[in-house]
Amino acid sequence: MKHLISLTVLATAVMAGSTALATPDMSDYERWRATTQQEFQNYLDENDKAFIGFLKQRWESVDTESGNEEDTAPKPTTIPAAPPTPTPKPAPTDDPQNKPLTSSQDDSKDTPVANIQNRPDTAKPESTPESEPLLKITGPAADIDFYGHPVRLPYNTAMTRAFSVTPSSESIASAWEALARSDFRPALEQVRSVKASLSLSDWATARLITDYAHAVARTADSRVMLSWFMLVKLGYDARLAYNNQLYLLMPADDDVYGVTFFTLKGERYYALPLDGDVRIAGQVYTYGKQHGTASQPIAFKTPERFTGAGAIQKRRLSYEQGGDAINVVVRYPAEQINYLNSMPQLNLPRYPILDLPASTRTELATQLTPLLQGQSEEVAVNRLLNFIQNAFDYQTDEQQFQTENYLFPLETLHYAASDCEDRAALFALLVHDLLGLPVVLLDYPGHVAAAVAFTGQVKGDGIVYNGRQYTVTDPTYINARAGMTMPQFAGQTPEIVTVF
Incomplete structure (x- = not known):
C-alpha cells in the first residue's frame, strides 16, 4: 500500500520546469521533487x-x-393569430374532476395542478x-x-x-x-x-x-x-x-x-x-490507430451542469393575461450565454433538456406559479402557451442570426427574438418543470410545435404516441390554446421528438 501511495504522489505532485539541484534550505519534499524530475522528463x-x-x-x-443543417425547409416569416377565446360558461359545481375539457373551457377545474412552490426540484440553490x-x-x-x-x-x-x-x-x-x-x-x-x-x-x-x-x-x-x-x-x-x-x-x-x-x-x-x-x-x-488510452467521444446527450459566473444580466418580459398586464423579470449570468453560444448546432432533443441556471429557474418559477396554481392542467398549460406566444418577439434564425441557430431555453430568455423550435424547447421545459406533465416536440418541415399528455381528456388536435394521448400545443401560434394546430400545418404528420 505504501508503494502504491508513493507512485500516486510521484505521478501527480511534480511541478513544471527544468530539473533543479537540491540545496540545504529545501524541505525534504522539495529535495525529493528536484531529484525525481529528470526521471519524469525521460519517461x-x-x-x-x-x-x-x-x-x-x-x-x-x-x-x-x-x-448539413438539421432542417432546411423554410420557416414561416409571419405567424397567424388564433381566433379570440370565447367567454366560457361557468361549469356546474357537481362536475367530476375528470370531465372532458374543450380548449374554450378556461375556467374548468378538471385536475388542479400540484402546489408548484412545494415541488422539491423547483428551488435548487445556486452554486458557484x-x-x-x-x-x-x-x-x-x-x-x-x-x-x-x-x-x-x-x-x-x-x-x-x-x-x-x-x-x-x-x-x-x-x-x-x-x-x-x-x-x-x-x-x-x-x-x-x-x-x-x-x-x-x-x-x-x-x-x-x-x-x-x-x-x-x-x-x-x-x-x-x-x-x-x-x-x-x-x-x-x-x-x-x-x-x-x-x-x-x-x-x-x-x-x-x-x-x-x-x-x-x-x-x-x-x-x-x-x-x-x-x-x-x-x-x-x-492516422488510423488511436492512442491506447483515448476512446471517449464528446458527450452531448448528457445534460449540461456547468454554469458561468460573474456579471448578472436582467430582462423584463411583458404580456397580457386575461386583461391584466404581466411582467416577468429574469436574471442570469451573462457568461452563460457566451458559453452556450460556443456550442455547435445539435439535434433538436438536446435543447429542452438543458436546464436553466438554478437562480434563474427559481426566479421564473416564483413569478409564474401564481398564474398556474389552483388551475386545471388545461388552463395552466394555456397560460404557459400565452406567456411564450406573447412575451417574445418572433423572428426566424435567418432574420436574426443570418443562419440556422437553435436556442437553448436560457438563450430564448436572453435574445430579442426567437422562432418556433426555440419557443417549443422553452415551453417543454416549463411544462415539465412547473406542471410535471409529459411533453414531446412535433417536428414538421419548417416548423416545431409541442404536445402535452394531460391527465384528463382535452378536446382538439392530438396524437397517440407510445400508447398515450398527447394534445397539440403550439407556443408559436399566437393565442392558440391546447388542441389547436397552426393552419398551414394542419393535416401534416410531424416527427415526434421525445424530450420529457
Whole structure:
C-alpha cells in the first residue's frame, strides 16, 4: 500500500520546469521533487511509445465533408393569430374532476395542478463552485477567465513551443514525444480538479483546454498540437489531421450540424468550433490507430451542469393575461450565454433538456406559479402557451442570426427574438418543470410545435404516441390554446421528438 501511495504522489505532485539541484534550505519534499524530475522528463509509458511509433508511419488521406443543417425547409416569416377565446360558461359545481375539457373551457377545474412552490426540484440553490488547486503551483502558470471562473493551470517550456515546423508524420510524432517527455502531469491533474469542481461537461472541458492552449502556446499549430495532446491524455478520442496546417477533430455521441467532418472506420470526426468556426476543404491526412488510452467521444446527450459566473444580466418580459398586464423579470449570468453560444448546432432533443441556471429557474418559477396554481392542467398549460406566444418577439434564425441557430431555453430568455423550435424547447421545459406533465416536440418541415399528455381528456388536435394521448400545443401560434394546430400545418404528420 505504501508503494502504491508513493507512485500516486510521484505521478501527480511534480511541478513544471527544468530539473533543479537540491540545496540545504529545501524541505525534504522539495529535495525529493528536484531529484525525481529528470526521471519524469525521460519517461515514456508503453502507450506513448507505441503511439509515437505509429505516428511516424505513413498517414492516410481522407476526404472532408461539409456539415448539413438539421432542417432546411423554410420557416414561416409571419405567424397567424388564433381566433379570440370565447367567454366560457361557468361549469356546474357537481362536475367530476375528470370531465372532458374543450380548449374554450378556461375556467374548468378538471385536475388542479400540484402546489408548484412545494415541488422539491423547483428551488435548487445556486452554486458557484470555485476550483481548488490540487497542487501548489510555484512555476509558470496560465491564468484563465473561464466564463467568469478564475482558473490557474501550470505549464512547461515544451508546451509553449508545441509545434513550430511544417506538418508531417515525422514532425508530429516528434512534437508528441517532446510533450510526452515533458512534465505535463501537474497541468493534467489540475484540469481534472477543475473539471470536477466546476462540473464541466465534455464540451466545457474541451473549451477549457482550448483556452489553456491559447494562453500558453505561441502559434496556431502549437495550440492545436497542445490541445490534441491534452485531450488525448484526458481520454478523449481527439484526432489530429493536417494539410498545410494542423486541425483537431473529435467524434460525438450525437449528430453535429453545420461543421466540417471526415469519416474514418465508420466514425464521424467533427471539426468542432472549439476555437471559432473551422472550415476544411478537400483532403487531409490523418492516422488510423488511436492512442491506447483515448476512446471517449464528446458527450452531448448528457445534460449540461456547468454554469458561468460573474456579471448578472436582467430582462423584463411583458404580456397580457386575461386583461391584466404581466411582467416577468429574469436574471442570469451573462457568461452563460457566451458559453452556450460556443456550442455547435445539435439535434433538436438536446435543447429542452438543458436546464436553466438554478437562480434563474427559481426566479421564473416564483413569478409564474401564481398564474398556474389552483388551475386545471388545461388552463395552466394555456397560460404557459400565452406567456411564450406573447412575451417574445418572433423572428426566424435567418432574420436574426443570418443562419440556422437553435436556442437553448436560457438563450430564448436572453435574445430579442426567437422562432418556433426555440419557443417549443422553452415551453417543454416549463411544462415539465412547473406542471410535471409529459411533453414531446412535433417536428414538421419548417416548423416545431409541442404536445402535452394531460391527465384528463382535452378536446382538439392530438396524437397517440407510445400508447398515450398527447394534445397539440403550439407556443408559436399566437393565442392558440391546447388542441389547436397552426393552419398551414394542419393535416401534416410531424416527427415526434421525445424530450420529457
